Amino acid sequence: MREIVLHLLDLAENSVSAGAGTIRIGICEDLDADRLTVSLADDGCGMDPETVRKVADPFYTGRTTRNVGLGIPLLKEAAETANGGMTIHSQPGAGTTIQISFQHSHIDRMPLGNLAETFRELSVAHPEVHWIDRYTARKDGAERTFEFDDQPVKEILADVPLTHPDVLAFLRETLEQGLGEAQSILEPASLQEK
């Protein structure tokens, strides 16, 4: 898996398997601190401390409770290679929070990938989950955040599926525009419109 968003899809699948009702995704590109952080917090079944210790072990899979396999150890290694790391906080019955950080400018840091597509895919293909996606960009002391909460969208649509072609187009445009505006402050000053 060569992009961060692919790992994000993988982590999200773990949260869904853990029975999460709400999943919060946070992505922060902080060029001032030279960090890229990815976090995912769910209210799923959680794990006991013993299991948390084992999830980073490539030879462990908790198939009976959560389908954690090779995804997490590979991501942990990728983060550590790029001067970062991974932390997991989990409590049985309360949920799991996983945070991964990378040195943003590190040559071995894998590309982020297309966030707009990823957020849309998760909302559309797991309509039973309440997704709250947040993206923050920081550069030269300026900060821009885009948040997408899919609950209001689902409430309005009610029985119209998120896979309705007009809804797919709406989600694509909303996410591309919102993320594009936030990400624009990371571009070199000469490329910025304002």
Next chain:
Amino acid sequence: MPTVKSLEDLQKIRAEALKKREIKTAPGSIQIVVGMGTPGIAAGARDTLKEILAIIEEKHLTNITVRQTGNIGLDSWEPIVQVIKGADAPVTYGKVNPFAARRIMDEHVQGGKVVAEYVVPA
């Protein structure tokens, strides 16, 4: 955050869809399930899902729901896509790259004919 205007746009989409009876409880609805466990994603299931959503948007296909699921246990056949049309038995396709996804969408989902060469043998 979506602006107030865009939520109004959604209400219009809903009103229009209801008028045309494009709601998920409509008879003859089609469910497409993409396996997105770690082996699926590693084998390219994300590109497959992306292509399916792009085709729905491009061809304005209604009455289709797309879901993703975890590891199905057929790792060597990933990416795996299952098509469930109404009351028909589910058809499981294997090694579904974006090209195969387009054929399945054209021939099976729209045309009603199973694309035999990608069906996972039972």
